[in-house]
Amino acid sequence: MKTMLDILRQQLHEDLITGSEWCVALSGGVDSTVLLHAIVRLGQEFPGNSIRAVHVNHHLHVEADDWVVVCQSLCLALGVPLTCCDVTVERASDDGMEAAARTVRYGALTGLLGHGEILLTAHHRDDQVETLLLRLLRGAGPHGLASIELRRPCGQGWLLRPLLDVGRDALEAYARAQSLTWIEDPANTDTTFDRNFLRHRVLPILREHWPGLGETIPRAARLCGEAARILDDQAERDAAGSGVDESLSISILRGLPPARRHNVVRHWVRQRGLAPPAEARLRDGLQQLLTAGPDRMPLLKWGGAQMRRYRDRLYLLEFDPDPAGAALPDTYDWDGRGRIDLGPLRGGLQFVRYDGADIDLPGDWVVRFRTGGERFESGGQHKSVKNLFQEQGVVPWMRGHVPLLYRTGGLVAVGDLWQVDDMGGEGAGKGTQVVWNGRVDAP
Secondary structure (H helix, E strand, C coil): CCCHHHHHHHHHHHHCCCCCEEEEECCCCHHHHHHHHHHHHHHHHCCCCEEEEEEEECCCCCCHHHHHHHHHHHHHHHCCCEEEEECCCCCCCCCCHHHHHHHHHHHHHHHHCCCCCEEECCCCHHHHHHHHHHHHHCCCCHHHHCCCCCEEEECCEEEECCCCCCCHHHHHHHHHHCCCCCCCCHHHHCCCCHHHHHHHHHHHHHHHHCCCHHHHHHHHHHHHHHHHHHHHHHHHHHCCCCCCCCEEEHHHHHCCCHHHHHHHHHHHHHHCCCCCCCHHHHHHHHHHHHHCCCCCCCEEEECCEEEEEECCEEEEECCCCCCCCCCCCCEEEECCCCEEECCCCCCEEEEECCCCCEECCCCCEEEEECCCCCEEEECCEEEEHHHHHHHHCCCHHHHCCCEEEEECCEEEEECCCEECCCCCCCCCCCCCEEEECCCCCCC
């Protein structure tokens, strides 16, 4: 039978590149302590590789600073450089403190990775069992039930979980055999947390009747992963020609059976790095988006994201275009020098010459935002700003963020969608124009 060290060695040889830099995520608990110790033991088999450790201090426990000292002592004994990172966890997070801590921890670890560096974490087989059961109880589909990924891109480098085929018992046996010391986080025995309740109260009973669940549940997770990849492939085929990256064709979605339609939308959302909405919310919200009349502006919101419809396109926004409490000035006075910053979503304005070089146009300029009824003259004809937006396909929820530039009371530019021919005035040279770095689409 293979030992923990044998499994780790094989995984490292299969997934690590000689000459790369390794960064071990070290909490100080038994799992990460064993991983770091074993990595150092095996390091000589990978010439040219460097090893360092990172400890993230969440400051959620009164002994958190003492844990830093434990990690420092371990790394000193192993001759491994240690980086300690302090983070702040939002205790009142809607996702729960455990999830909030995980989010900020991975954010910190990702930010510390160098180019091509490999982050190693101590997730093991029992973690995978617990994760699948928790997600199953929460009603997850194939993507949620899929195996924890062995390897994936992470920041500038990679994340590798080389212990996924190792059980918790094997890790603890190794720790005892090597006389290692580690931190026992009292929170790990608090059964008010879902994972701990499952670990200490439920799984022991399940193992009495199904002793092989440590093998069968990860197998089910792998099969769910295969099913998820098939669903992704089907979504790509169903959305072909729809422009999945930026928006989806409502006509194409309407032509699909409901299950495949929902699959396309979930895949589209995941491709943008977001979690899809819950099943009922997606079903009801998507129905409204697809069936609303042309004069309606339906909206599906969830978890900081939202979907909106314009014409025959469905848009996914990763921000709120009308955030509560974000009152910004309606008018800005500008002297025409340098760049004027207009605030979030509005971007900024500046002047450039015909050759692309920045230029100052001193004067009394005023920047306003649309209130309705604005008009300008183009080619001898008067035209409304509303019609300009419609012709240019500016989505309605972004129109209020497009700056309108005035000089001596007259409208001379609408973002970078239109401007007067003589923007520069006398002596500025032909082709002088205003440049706006905002956006008119969904982002």
